[in-house]
Amino acid sequence: DLMRGELMILPAVTYLAEQLLVADPCAIHAEREGLKAWLATTLQDRLTALHDRASAVPYSRDAEARGARKLKTQALVYLAAGAPQEAAVRAAAQYDGADNMTDRQGALMVLCGLDTAAREEKLADFHQRYDGNALVIDKWFSLQASSLHPQALEHVKALAGHSDFTLHNPNRVRSLYMSFAGNPGAFHAASGEGYRIIADLILALDPINPQTAARFVPPLGRWRRIESGRAELMRGELERIAAAPNLSRDTHEQVTKSLG
Known part of the structure; x- marks a missing residue:
C-alpha cells in the first residue's frame, strides 16, 4: 500500500515545468488538476471504496498501516478534485476520527483546498489543539499557503497578519512564504501579485535576516524558464529589489545573479 500510495501521486507542476524550455505553470497546473478531476469522476466508486478500506486499518507503525494512511489521504486528494462535496464530508470525518498526526494533517490538507464550512472549523480546531507547538503551527501555516484553494493568495496575505506570524521567526517565515x-x-x-508578495517579503526581511531573505530570491530568479508575460513581471520585481537602498550583500548577490 505504501507503493500504491506513492504511485497515485501525479508528477509535481515544478517537475513538469522543468521538462520544458519555457513553461506556463498555471496552464500546467490546470491540466494536472483536470486530469485529477477526470480520474476522480471516472473512478469515484473505487476511490470511495479505497478510502473506506484504508480507514478500517487500525493505527500501527508497520508497513501495512503506514501504507493505508498514505492511500487514505491520496484517495481524498483525488475525490477533492472530482467530487468535492464527498471529499469534504470524508475529510472532516477523517480529521475528527484521527488518532495520529498523519491522518489529521492529511485530512486538513484536503479541506484547505475546498470551499466548505468544515475548512474553517477544522483549521480553528487544529490551531487550538496544537497552540504552543511551534513545529505543528508551522505546518498549519504551510498547509494553507500551499493549498489548492482558489483564494490561497488572499489567505497568505491574511496569515501574514496573524498573531502567530512574525518576520523574526525564520521557520515561520519559511512555512508561510516558501x-x-x-x-x-x-x-x-x-496579475503578478504573487511575485509582488515575495518581493515585498524580501525587502522587509532583508534588514532583519538577510540570509533568509536571500533564499527567497530563486523563485523569482526562474523567470527565464517562464512564459514571457509572467517572466516580465518576475524580472520587474527583481529589478525593484535590486534598486532598493542598503540591500544586504547576501540578497544583492542573489538578485544580481538572477538578473545576470
Missing part, C-alpha cells in the same frame, strides 16, 4: 512560492496556481497568478 509554501506559497511553491504553490503554482497562487504564486504564478497572472
Whole structure:
C-alpha cells in the first residue's frame, strides 16, 4: 500500500515545468488538476471504496498501516478534485476520527483546498489543539499557503497578519512564504501579485535576516524558464529589489545573479 500510495501521486507542476524550455505553470497546473478531476469522476466508486478500506486499518507503525494512511489521504486528494462535496464530508470525518498526526494533517490538507464550512472549523480546531507547538503551527501555516484553494493568495496575505506570524521567526517565515512560492496556481497568478508578495517579503526581511531573505530570491530568479508575460513581471520585481537602498550583500548577490 505504501507503493500504491506513492504511485497515485501525479508528477509535481515544478517537475513538469522543468521538462520544458519555457513553461506556463498555471496552464500546467490546470491540466494536472483536470486530469485529477477526470480520474476522480471516472473512478469515484473505487476511490470511495479505497478510502473506506484504508480507514478500517487500525493505527500501527508497520508497513501495512503506514501504507493505508498514505492511500487514505491520496484517495481524498483525488475525490477533492472530482467530487468535492464527498471529499469534504470524508475529510472532516477523517480529521475528527484521527488518532495520529498523519491522518489529521492529511485530512486538513484536503479541506484547505475546498470551499466548505468544515475548512474553517477544522483549521480553528487544529490551531487550538496544537497552540504552543511551534513545529505543528508551522505546518498549519504551510498547509494553507500551499493549498489548492482558489483564494490561497488572499489567505497568505491574511496569515501574514496573524498573531502567530512574525518576520523574526525564520521557520515561520519559511512555512508561510516558501509554501506559497511553491504553490503554482497562487504564486504564478497572472496579475503578478504573487511575485509582488515575495518581493515585498524580501525587502522587509532583508534588514532583519538577510540570509533568509536571500533564499527567497530563486523563485523569482526562474523567470527565464517562464512564459514571457509572467517572466516580465518576475524580472520587474527583481529589478525593484535590486534598486532598493542598503540591500544586504547576501540578497544583492542573489538578485544580481538572477538578473545576470
